[in-house]
Amino acid sequence: MSYGTAGGADLPKGVRGVADPAFTWAVRSFAALFPHRRFGGGAMAVYLDGEPVVDVWTGWSDRAGQKRWDADTGAMVFSATKGVAATVIHRLADRGLVDYDAPVAEYWRDFGANGKADITVREVLSHRAGLSNLRGTQAAQILDHQQMEEVLAAAPADSLRGKPAYHALTYGWLLSGLARSVTGSGMRDLFRNEIAAPLGTDGMHLGRPPAGSATREAEIIGPQKLPNVPGLNRVAHRLAGSPRSFALGSIYFPTISELIVGDTPMLDSEMPAANAISTARSLARMYGAMANGGEAGGARLLSSESVAAVCGRRRDLTMDRGLFGLPMAFHLGYHASPVPGVLPGFGHVGLGGSHGWAIPNEGLGIGFVHNRLITPFLASDQVGFLGTANLVRRGAQTARSRGYRTVPTLGAPYPLQTAA
Structure with a gap:
């Protein structure tokens, strides 16, 4: 189905939706990222001054290249999920339920075990809690979010406490344990009630959208067949268990690759650091706000007070122990560009390049999602959207100088749309 409005941009062949004409070149650039079926599909949305323009x-x-991307197709956005989970915490802080500088154990009593009584909410949001390592966790535990919350509550912080060390997977369970203690609800429900509902969109879910949802998840097109290297898993497991494994220890567990192939078993769990299904529209609306x-x-x-805190000054770029030394600057759950001057603002990027981004000084919120992962295009996917x-x-800038029309609100609204 195609959409259009009076004065809307002429869209490139194969592109559906609507855009203000000022963004014609941006839409053409977006379309060029998907020149053939083997490149999968994706979506882009832009909010300007709180209104949709793309x-x-x-x-x-x-994977077969038979089903077209549509208005309600969502993609698994991997670590862009973290930005949504952080926004849940900000919604709670906005209501006075959480204080950034209070100890996490003030809300989540079990978390105070093993010397963690003084770790603050701010430290957790900033990847400085010293709890990034999975410590030999098995796949069955990874898929049980409440067990992972219990594991982290009981664990001691490591030597990286207070230092920047990206919590690739544990970040989500730390936030969900905190949020559950405050609200009594898990992150799957909070994604719906605290993010999707106020934004008025069906296009934001933690894990697989339920039966009857208008949002349908895209299939990950790669990788689906990984080479079998004898002994690799054994060596990786041993290295990951080391306290100084840093990045590897924060992401690796046995059979990790099996969770993202086929029907993507990873989507049947609650991993608030990695497995959100989102439309570009939902991310753009969240960051546009x-x-x-x-x-x-x-x-x-x-x-406005919470936004001022969220948009506050990011830390200076600092070598991150959990990202192979990549310079990062986190602030309350979001990061700046690791390359100074390339892209202002903040947001969160996920593996493969899906992301949501806010540029407050320009009134811009951007969402970009697609269904490529570890493919030959990985490097270009991570940086190509810049x-x-x-x-x-x-x-x-053109839209402001010439004036612009907002585009229709497309896609299914909140609440869930049930199948007829």
Whole structure:
């Protein structure tokens, strides 16, 4: 189905949706990322001053290249999930239920075990809790989110406490344990009630959308067959268990690759650091609110006071022990660009390149999702959208100078749409 409005941009062949004409070059750049079926599909959405100005999608949502991406196709966004989980915590802080500088154990009593009584909410949000290592955790535990919360509550912090060390998977369970202690609800429900509901979209889920949901997850197109290297898992498991394994210890567990093939078993768990299914529209609306004083599309997500805290100064770029020394700057759950001057603002990128981003000084919120993962295009996927993002920024400047029309709100609204 194609969409269009009076004065809307002419979309490239194969692209559906609608965009203000000021963003024509950005949409063309986006379309160029998906030139063939083997490149899968994706979507891009842009909010300017809290209003939608771009909502487009293209390509295929299945591995066979038979099913077109549509308005309600969502992608697994991997670590971009962390930004959504952090926003849940900010919603709770906005209501006075959480204080960033209070100890986590003040809310989650079990967390105070083994010398962790003084670790603060701010430290957890900033990947400085010293709890990034999975410590030999098995796949069955990884898929049991409440067990992982219990494991982390009982564990001691390691030598990286207070230092930047990206908590690749444990981050989500740390936030869900905190949120569960405050609200009595798990993150799957909180993603819906604290994010999807106020934003008025069905397109945000933690894990697989339930039966009857309008949002349908795209299939990951790669990798599906990994080479069998004798002894590799044994060596990786041994290295990952080392306290100084850093990045490897934060992501590796036996049979990790089996969770992202076929029907993607990883989606049947709650991993608030990695397994959200989101449309580009939902991410753009969430970050568009942060770039617009807390409001987007007429919906209030955060108070202006909370937005001021979230948009506050990021730490200076610092070598991150959990990301192979990559310079990072985290602030309350979001990161800046690791390369100074490349892209202003903040957000969160996921493996493969899906991300949500806010540029408060320009009133911009951007969402970009796709279904490629570890493919020959990985390097370009991680950095290739930067060119498109800069075209979005130019488009926004043009839109302000010429005036612009908002585009229709596409996709299914909240609450869940049930099948007929």
